[in-house]
Amino acid sequence: MKLVDFWQGKNKFFCKGNIITGPDWYKGILTGSFITLISCLIYAFPLNYYVSQKTYAPVAIFTIFLPISIYYLCAVATHDPGYIPKQSSLFTTKANDALNEYITSPKPLIIQHKGTLLKMKFCKTCMLFRPPRSSHCSICDLCVEEFDHHCPWIGNCVGKRNYVYFFKFLLSTNSLALTAFACCIAHVSNSNNLGEEKSQIVSLILAVLLFFVLFFICGLFGFHLYLLFTGITTNEKIKQTWPQREFNPYTLGSPLQNCGVKYKNRKSKPQFDPKVVISNYTEDFNPNLVLRNVKVVKTFGTAEDTLDNKSSRPSGMGPRLPQSPLVSENP
Template identity: 40%
Template sequence: MSAVMITRKVRKWERLPGKNTFCCDGRVMMARQKGVFYLTMFLIVGTCALFFAFECPYLAVHLSPAIPVFAAVLFLFVMAMLLRTSFSDPGVLPRALPEEAAFIEMEIEAANGNVPAGQRPPPRIRNVQINNQIVKLKYCYTCKIFRPPRASHCSICDNCVDRFDHHCPWVGNCVGKRNYRYFYLFTLSLSLLTIYIFAFDIVHVVMRSVDKGFLNTLQETPGTVLEVLVCFFTLWSVVGLTGFHTYLISLNQTTNEDIKGSWSGKNRIQNPYSHKNIIKNCCEVLCGPAYPSVLDRRGLMQEDLSNAVTSFAPPSISIPAPQTTKTTAPLIPNEHTPDDAKPSIAASTEKISTHKVKSPSSKEEQPPAPKVPPLASPETDAETSISKDKTY
């Protein structure tokens, strides 16, 4: 049995750890829990479909044809921002290789020294200075790295995300450094679309009620009632979320930092990332450079399959030569022979089988009994008696 070295090329996204799912050969990256994302898609597409079916034909004729056109443009922009937020890499940081993790562990042990038994080891942190402010870099026990500033580990996706804001189930992905601006534009445009549909639903009902009455109008446009209900309950949450993130952008702060109170005035720690100017903060978050992904999801790597594939060579079967026993036993059984020259048991068995096969068919063919000469040795007498019993 010999191992065969077989390798094959695979994309790096196929072997990435974590709890993400990939589609389109690694171009699409999402979390595994996508049920709420599908609900978001259904609510947006369904509400807009009802608006185009019940409101737009009437409003385009009685008010302006620009109403459905602007609604279509706004709808497409909302869907583009949603898909861009959901399908992009939020800024996942690669995990340390085994060699890198071992080197980091050695550095930590050398820095901490020998910890006495029963005492808790010191926290694994490193201090860096950003804008004259000390920032702590925490060690991730899962990814085996010291997280960069503002990074955090998402428990749902099981990855460290750079400039982690939060995990949003409505978009089915984490919100971080690489997709935060698209998330904010999605919430902002969705708020405008919700207000737009809700406002023209009311206008449509009011204009129809003038001629046909309020109840008759509701009977003729049942989809309008459903649109109003969906938009009314969605409006508060979406608009409130947009306002909250507008506040965070003006401070150049993340949701994670706001929840933990990292830069609150109680700790007398100032935000080292803020420019102390609302316009500059907004420009940095919304108009900053597009950061490339550090995962290289579609890169190629060699996978070793030698442990899984083994070639079996046909074993060489060596048949041992039969052992032959040399004997000087005489052909006549009643002849005196010494003990070391007596016939073997195999020879005796062969004689027995020969006598059984060649059984006489008649009395005439039966050979006469051999003559037994008198011997003085008692051993020879015993052998003679045994041979007689076997013969007859």
């Protein structure tokens, strides 16, 4: 049985767990299809004009930015943003209401970081104390490390482990759109050639469309450039977690150092291993140990097993612990 069969979030796994996306994964496909469609029109009209004029520089620049933009779109849409597996047991009955109310309503933990007191809230859905800067995504139904936002254009969360890919996607897409917009404007403004009226009309329509696209993505890129340099996230900015910049204990003061921290977070270890498979299912199997990327080699038996082992061994010796390999990793 595969580990993804025990997954309690709303995510989708593909390619034997190598690809993880949000429940609205199709939005990333729609965004990629839109970019591809506009690119085909750009090739067919304004860039075709440059080829006829034997001017290949705009064609080469556009051809460089297009695959880069598509690559980073796929990277951010299929990469683990830093999901934290739920810690609730699959086998609990929650029969004791009084105990369950106590467990699911604990007081928040207070920790200190660089002289700042931070509150670690308890997530009742995931049954865990959220690490600092983490938040619960209602769409994916999981907590995410350094949660930034759930992007509706890519169908995945943006967090600790894929924020760099998201920023590079914005950068490459802006470069692609600016190049296409400049090519369309240059084609429309060139009215010396006869027989280009229909092609120029299409280029004009594309230029108007790209203007509105650039208005949105340039503003988004500028906003995230500000967040990156100041060392905060979109979630913290919206909630006004740090009213003043000097109150933020996670910023290093220098924009270059803040960028370096984001780049290092891209290589942080995930909180689960989707490639793990269960080789031997037992009643006392704890899925959280597997989800936390811990290989189980020993486990205590049931009460009946303990009594049988104790009665069968000489006096003065404790019960023997039965070895039960539960999981094995896929090569």
